[in-house]
Amino acid sequence: MRRACWPSPSRARSAAPRCGRRPWWRSSGSSPRGDPNVAQIPHSHFVYLEGLRLRGTDEQQRLLFGEVLAGAQIANAQSERGTKTVRDIRTRLVKRPGGALVLTGEKHYATGSLFADWLAVLALDGRDRLQVAYVPTDTPGVEVVDDWDGMGQRTTGSGSVHLRDVPVDPRLVLAQHVTLSGPQLYGARAQLLHAAIDAGIAAGALADAVDVVQRLSRPWFEAGVARASDDPLVIQRFGELTCALRAAEALVARAAEQLDALADTTLTAEDAAGASLAVATAKIAADRAAxxxxxxxFEVAGTRSSLDELNLHRHWRNARTHTLHDPVRWKVQHLGRHTLNGLLPEQHSAL
Known part of the structure; x- marks a missing residue:
């Protein structure tokens, strides 16, 4: 079993790393500033804690919130490969003779799983209802495999999870089908975090572009200037990019404010749809900006910016990889249907 590569916060409490991989702060350039890998690792932690806050029983909240307050981290085990769509689940949560609950299945793209103490596992029960089973990563039958080989977001710990007759505490099973029923903000909150990551990638890339142009780039000879940063065409492009970034950041902030305003209120279908569409707008803008x-x-910084030693291509690899999460083309569709025909979008975890 291959597991997380730094100390477990809630169990071993050891200061020694559990394996020898390079630390994340040395994997993406010289500074951890704006590293979207770090931002994505706890994404599922926050999302599944929100599910507990919304629908968890007092006992579930007491048990799992207590673990988190003691330092534990939760990761997802939700996506599966080879299904008809990304929403199809084959992992089963079944009751064996005698009443024991067990999980069996294969998960992939399990972001943060290599660093987690708990897994939030999506599975179908005996009545084909979607459930979340919260399982410690050191439970017998759980294997977390360090096999994520994407071109970007390389240090998110998004490995595979193999579940072989994993025993489950029945007190730690949450009805996900109930969480996603009726007007809800669960999906919008999850999507807002993704939009913020995309906006952060854009901000980090723009900051590095400024640095490279000011320190390393040479002006084009036809510009007739002494510095690349004085080239009027380069200045024009930076103005355009700044506008794209600020628009994305503003839309992310506006969507967050709209979600906050609806927190702990009795939601109507219109409230939930409005919030989801606000987040969808932010996600579209952040995706495009990133x-x-x-x-x-590379366009503004010139040929030298392509050198591996600068590692600037990490920004594009991270953006191109992360923006594949929940394609924005469908968010554009929902916005158009609502604007033109007044149709409310379907409520689900990806909107």
Whole structure:
């Protein structure tokens, strides 16, 4: 079994790392500033804690919130490969003779699983209802495999999880089908975090573009200037990129304010839809800003920016990889349907 590569916060409490991989702060350039890998690792931690806050029983909250307050981290084990769509689940939570609950299945892209103490596992019960089973990563039958090989977001710990007759505490099973029923903000909150990560990638790339152009880039000879930062065409492009970034950041902040305003209120279908569409708008803008700015970085900085020693391509690789999460083309569809025909979007975990 291959597990997390730094100390377990809630069990061993050891200061020694559990294996010898390079620390994240040395994996993406010289500074951890704006590292989207670090931002994505706890994404599921926050999302599944929100599910507990919304629908968890007092006992579930007492047990798991207590673990988290003691330092534990939760990761997801939700996505599966080879299914018809990303929403199809084959992992089963079944009751054996005698009443014992067990999990069996294969999960992939389990972000943060290598660093986690608990897994939030999506599974279907005997009535084909979606459940979340909270399982300690050191439970017999759990194997977390360090096999994520994406071109970007390389240090998110998004390995595979093999579940072989894993015993489950029945007190730690949450009805996900109930969480996602009726008007809810669960999906919008999860999507807002993804939008913030994309905006952060864009901001980090723009900051590095400024640094490289000011320190390393040479002006194009036709510009007739002494510094690349004085080239009017480069200045024009930085103005455009700044506008794209600030628009994305503003939309993320606005969507967050809208979600906060609805917190702990009795939601109507219109409230939930409005919040989801606000987050969808932010996600579209952040997605586009991240892709545009991480690509334009090389355009404004010149040939030297492509050198591996600068590792600037990490921004584009991270953006291109992370923005594949929940395609924005469908968010555009929901916005268009609502604006043109007044249709409310379906409530689910990806909107």
């Amino acid at each position: 892709i545009e700015i991480t690509n334009a970085l």
